[in-house]
Amino acid sequence: MHHASIKTADIHQAIAFYERLGFAVQTRFTAGVTLACWMEGLGGRIELMQVPKPRPAIDAFTDEHYTGYYHLSFDLTEQVESLPSWLDKLKVEVDAVGGNLKVLLAPQEQQIGEDIYEVAFLADTDGLPLEFIRRIEARSEDGR
Numbered sequence: 001m002h003h004a005s006i007k008t009a010d011i012h013q014a015i016a017f018y019e020r021l022g023f024a025v026q027t028r029f030t031a032g033v034t035l036a037c038w039m040e041g042l043g044g045r046i047e048l049m050q051v052p053k054p055r056p057a058i059d060a061f062t063d064e065h066y067t068g069y070y071h072l073s074f075d076l077t078e079q080v081e082s083l084p085s086w087l088d089k090l091k092v093e094v095d096a097v098g099g100n101l102k103v104l105l106a107p108q109e110q111q112i113g114e115d116i117y118e119v120a121f122l123a124d125t126d127g128l129p130l131e132f133i134r135r136i137e138a139r140s141e142d143g144r
Helices: 011-021 083-096
Strands: 004-008 024-031 034-041 044-050 072-075 102-112 115-123 129-138
Touching: 004 011, 011 024, 011 034, 011 044, 011 083, 044 072, 083 102, 083 115, 083 129
Parallel strands: 004 044, 072 129
Antiparallel strands: 024 034, 034 044, 102 115, 115 129
């Protein structure tokens, strides 16, 4: 996959948010009259596109009947030692600049297949859900 594209009401606010998560702007450009950029980080690339006359996003996280885009997921296994500690640090950084970090799901353990993960969800500046996962344990063939 080359990139995931996210439409935003305020590209400058969105860039600042994604920079806090570890992304960096690689290319700025326009798409018609729209400001846009590619950002790279956390093992992937996103495209931010500012919407000239934005409407509120659908709440894909809490609407059980919504179909379509649900979330982007970022694997922090190689970047952090603890998802709760990473989130606490991020909250302090966001609070220090007067921002608001919306936690949709606080870090919790979840078994996915044979592995145990820490899983958390945050909302970006437009309310889009972002998942952060970290593998904390891989089960062996005999289930231990």
